[in-house]
Each structure stands twice: as structure tokens, then as C-alpha cells.
Amino acid sequence: xxxxxxxxxxxxxxxxxxxxxxxxxxxxxxxxxxxxxxxxxxxxxxxxxxxxxxxxxxxxxxxxxxxxxxxxxxxxxxxxxxxxxxxxx
Amino acid sequence: xxxxxxxxxxxxxxxxxxxxxxxxxxxxxxxxxxxxxxxxxxxxxxxxxxxxxxxxxxxxxxxxxxxxxxxxxxxxxxxxxxxxxxxxxxxxxxxxxxxxxxxxxxxxxxxxxxxxxxxxxxxxxxxxxxxxxxxxxxxxxxxxxxxxxxxxxxxxxxxxxxxxxxxxxxxxxxxxxxxxxxxxxxxxxxxxxxxxxxxxxxxxxxxxxxxxxxxxxxxxxxxxxxxxxxxxxxxxxxxxxxxxxxxxxxxxxxxxxxxxxxxxxxxxxxxxxxxxxxxxxxxxxxxxxxxxxxxxxxxxxxxxxxxxxxxxxxxxxxxxxxxxxxxxxxxxxxxxxxxxxxxxxxxxxxxxxxxxxxxxxxxxxxxxxxxxxxxx
Numbered sequence: 001x002x003x004x005x006x007x008x009x010x011x012x013x014x015x016x017x018x019x020x021x022x023x024x025x026x027x028x029x030x031x032x033x034x035x036x037x038x039x040x041x042x043x044x045x046x047x048x049x050x051x052x053x054x055x056x057x058x059x060x061x062x063x064x065x066x067x068x069x070x071x072x073x074x075x076x077x078x079x080x081x082x083x084x085x086x087x088x089x
Numbered sequence: 090x091x092x093x094x095x096x097x098x099x100x101x102x103x104x105x106x107x108x109x110x111x112x113x114x115x116x117x118x119x120x121x122x123x124x125x126x127x128x129x130x131x132x133x134x135x136x137x138x139x140x141x142x143x144x145x146x147x148x149x150x151x152x153x154x155x156x157x158x159x160x161x162x163x164x165x166x167x168x169x170x171x172x173x174x175x176x177x178x179x180x181x182x183x184x185x186x187x188x189x190x191x192x193x194x195x196x197x198x199x200x201x202x203x204x205x206x207x208x209x210x211x212x213x214x215x216x217x218x219x220x221x222x223x224x225x226x227x228x229x230x231x232x233x234x235x236x237x238x239x240x241x242x243x244x245x246x247x248x249x250x251x252x253x254x255x256x257x258x259x260x261x262x263x264x265x266x267x268x269x270x271x272x273x274x275x276x277x278x279x280x281x282x283x284x285x286x287x288x289x290x291x292x293x294x295x296x297x298x299x300x301x302x303x304x305x306x307x308x309x310x311x312x313x314x315x316x317x318x319x320x321x322x323x324x325x326x327x328x329x330x331x332x333x334x335x336x337x338x339x340x341x342x343x344x345x346x347x348x349x350x351x352x353x354x355x356x357x358x359x360x361x362x363x364x365x366x367x368x369x370x371x372x373x374x375x376x377x378x379x380x381x382x383x384x385x386x387x388x389x390x391x392x393x394x395x396x397x398x399x400x401x402x403x404x405x406x407x408x409x410x411x412x413x414x415x416x417x418x419x420x421x422x423x424x425x426x427x428x429x430x431x432x433x434x435x436x437x438x439x440x441x442x443x444x445x446x447x448x449x450x451x452x453x454x455x456x457x458x459x460x461x462x463x464x465x
């Protein structure tokens with residue numbers, strides 16, 4: 001089980017601030033979250049399954065965002081942070 | 090439309106949507122609360138078949154394209170289903186469908202309420218060059234594959250604003266006849282309820298192509314098209330390559346903008362209360378702004394003449410206006426509304442004789458539309 005901390009902005013889509021998830025990869029973790037909180041569907045990932053460009057995933061503090069982010073294994077991981085980039089103007 | 094006799098200007102901006110409320114005099118306005126403040130709102134529109142219903146095509150930089158609906162003139166909004174890019178046949182909100190598409194939906198551009206005879210039908214235009222239809226007021230969407238998988242699609246590319254399907258027009262006499270406009274592709278027409286589509290760009294020049302190749306069947310960068318309310322076969326078109334009119338359901342186009350010199354621009358509107366008139370905001374083709382002052386040009390299709398509507402001294406500056414940036418109401422005389430990329434909202438309550446600025450600095454404006462009573 002890993003602890004997940006979620007971006008405050010995601011609360012408008014029904015996300016909690018924290019949760020605990022049993023998952024082997026980032027993709028599995030997101031699928032579990034999407035199942036528990038359907039409002040998150042298509043917010044973290046687009047319909048191709050890719051993380052949206054401004055969604056950042058940190059595994060125990062390390063940024064794993066990018067094209068291979070969803071395949072990142074969570075073996076031994078304790079804390080996952082899902083945030084959005086500071087961008088725009 | 091509204092039973093309360095109010096005129097509402099629906100404004101889509103870089104930072105959310107607004108409902109601006111006035112009365113039939115159109116001289117005093119109250120700016121309502123902002124919604125979808127994190128999103129780039131490319132279009133806000135009222136559904137005249139269901140008074141109070143508004144739709145907002147709100148694109149989030151962070152969380153993707155989102156579609157919102159209000160059932161109370163914008164007092165509250167709720168996110169509804171956003172369609173998925175093909176190959177999904179249809180999608181319902183929270184339907185649990187698994188991601189499988191090869192191409193992600195990038196932005197929502199235009200929501201068009203369906204024909205009055207089809208009171209639960211909506212159309213949605215999106216980037217990349219996708220058209221969707223809902224027959225349950227947005228609870229689910231189905232892709233219109235005759236466009237989304239059109240055989241000419243391999244030749245379609247994006248314009249500077251993206252691969253946007255931005256114009257959807259329905260013939261008021263016949264729900265099965267529709268017209269669409271797509272950046273860098275041009276206009277298409279269907280006469281069989283969307284089963285097949287034919288390009289309708291004859292006579293429209295592509296000045297960005299080499300000599301001898303400037304009148305292709307498709308590839309025109311249409312910016313916006315407005316239908317004439319009195320004659321559904323007449324259309325006014327602002328293309329990258331100039332201003333045009335068609336009198337035969339887009340079978341052919343005639344350029345009308347040459348007397349203006351540079352007839353570049355993005356937007357056009359034609360009011361119900363002034364048939365045969367079309368309003369364009371001419372921009373300098375290099376700077377993409379007005380040339381030193383705010384200006385609107387009126388085309389009189391009967392006399393085939395142009396008229397400038399704004400005193401050059403009244404609003405000095407270089408103003409940009411996007412493709413959905415002009416709208417007209419259904420009153421007599423018609424009101425004209427123009428939103429700029431620097432957040433000004435100009436209003437003429439008398440068909441362009443006088444102009445005022447709504448005293449509110451909006452974020453950069455993408456779109457303006459009007460929900461109001463008719464002159465009848």
C-alpha cells in the first residue's frame with residue numbers, strides 16, 4: 001500500500017486530499033483512483049492513456065513525469081504525490 | 090428566449106466565462122460572476138430551445154477539455170460529458186470507458202444547439218478537426234465519423250490556433266442540411282443529416298499557396314462564417330484569404346473585401362433584425378490587430394457597399410478580435426457586440442450608429458454571443 005497525496009485543485013472533481021492505494025505501477029494507481037473517484041477520469045490522463053502534460057507524479061519525492069510515467073513501478077514506494085505544474089499566465 | 094426580457098452577453102475569456110446582463114435599451118450592463126476561472130473558454134452559448142440553458146466549452150491547460158452546462162442563466166454550472174476522440178463510438182459521463190484512442194482531444198471550440206425540431210440535439214466542434222453529436226443534451230456524445238474519418242482528412246493540418254472545427258451552421262428550413270468550417274481545411278456541407286459531406290470552397294483563394302494552386306478544393310483557412318437570417322442560402326465568410334459572400338448555399342463564393350484593401354480578419358456576424366447586412370472586424374494581416382483604432386465594417390449585400398461604423402477617434406489602439414469575437418442580437422435595431430483579445434467589450438445598441446465600452450476589464454476575450462428577446 002502506498003500513501004497518495006493529491007493536488008488541491010483535484011478536489012473539485014471529487015478527489016480527496018489523501019488516500020491509500022494498493023498498486024504496482026503508476027498506471028494501476030491512477031486506475032484505482034479513477035475507479036474510486038470517477039470525476040478524475042480524463043483529468044490526470046487523456047484518452048490515449050498518457051499523463052496530461054501538466055500533471056506531475058512524484059514517487060517518494062522523485063519526479064517520474066514524462067512519457068513513461070505510467071509504467072513506473074511502485075515497488076517499495078511509500079508516498080506518491082500527484083500535482084500540477086506551475087504554468088500559465 | 091428569455092421571458093424576463095433581459096439581454097445577456099455571454100463572454101468566453103482566457104480565464105473563464107461571464108454573463109453580462111442588460112435590458113432592451115442595451116445601455117447599462119451588470120457583469121455577473123465568473124465561472125470556470127481556471128479555463129480557456131473558447132465558446133459560451135445559450136440554447137434558445139431551453140431558456141436558461143447555457144453551454145461553455147472550457148479548456149483547462151492542466152486537466153484537459155471540459156464542457157459545462159448551466160440551467161439558470163449562469164448562476165450555477167455543472168460539468169457534463171466531454172466526448173472522447175474516436176475510435177470510441179459514444180461516451181456517457183462517468184461511463185468507465187477505458188482509454189484506447191490514438192489521438193487525444195485537444196480543445197473544444199464550438200457548441201451548436203440543434204434544429205428546433207430536434208430539441209435534445211447538440212453539436213460540438215473540437216480540435217483536432219472532430220465533430221460530435223449528442224441527442225440527449227450532452228449526457229452522451231457520438232462522433233460524426235463521416236467528418237472525423239473523411240477520406241480527405243490525410244490532407245488536413247492545423248492552423249495557428251490549432252486543428253479546430255469552429256463553425257457549425259444548421260439550415261433553419263431543413264435539419265438534415267448543415268455546414269461546418271475548419272481551420273486550414275475550409276467549409277463542408279451535408280444534405281443528408283451528416284452521412285456525407287462535400288467541400289464548399291469554390292472561389293476562395295489560398296494566398297499562401299504558389300501561383301496556379303491558389304484555388305484548391307480544400308485547404309482554405311476559413312476563420313468564421315455567418316448565415317443571413319432572412320436568406321438561409323446566403324453566407325458571409327471571413328477567410329484567411331479575405332471576406333466573401335455566397336448566395337447559393339456555399340456552392341461558390343465571391344470575394345467582397347477587396348475594396349477594403351487588406352481584408353484579413355477572424356470574425357463575422359449577421360443580425361436577424363437586419364437581413365443582408367454583415368459585420369466584420371478588419372485586421373491588419375501582419376499584426377493581426379486593428380490599424381490604430383477600433384473599427385467595425387458593415388457589408389450591405391443589396392447595394393454591395395461597405396460602411397465604417399466607428400469614428401476613428403473614439404477608441405484608439407490596436408485591438409485583436411478572435412473568430413467568435415463578434416455577435417449580434419435579435420432586436421430592432423440590432424445590437425452589435427465585439428470582444429477583444431485585450432479584454433474590452435464594445436457594444437452598439439443601434440446597428441453601429443453609436444458605440445460604448447462595457448466598463449469592465451475582462452481577461453482576453455475568445456468569444457461573445459448573445460441571449461436576448463427578439464424584436465417580435
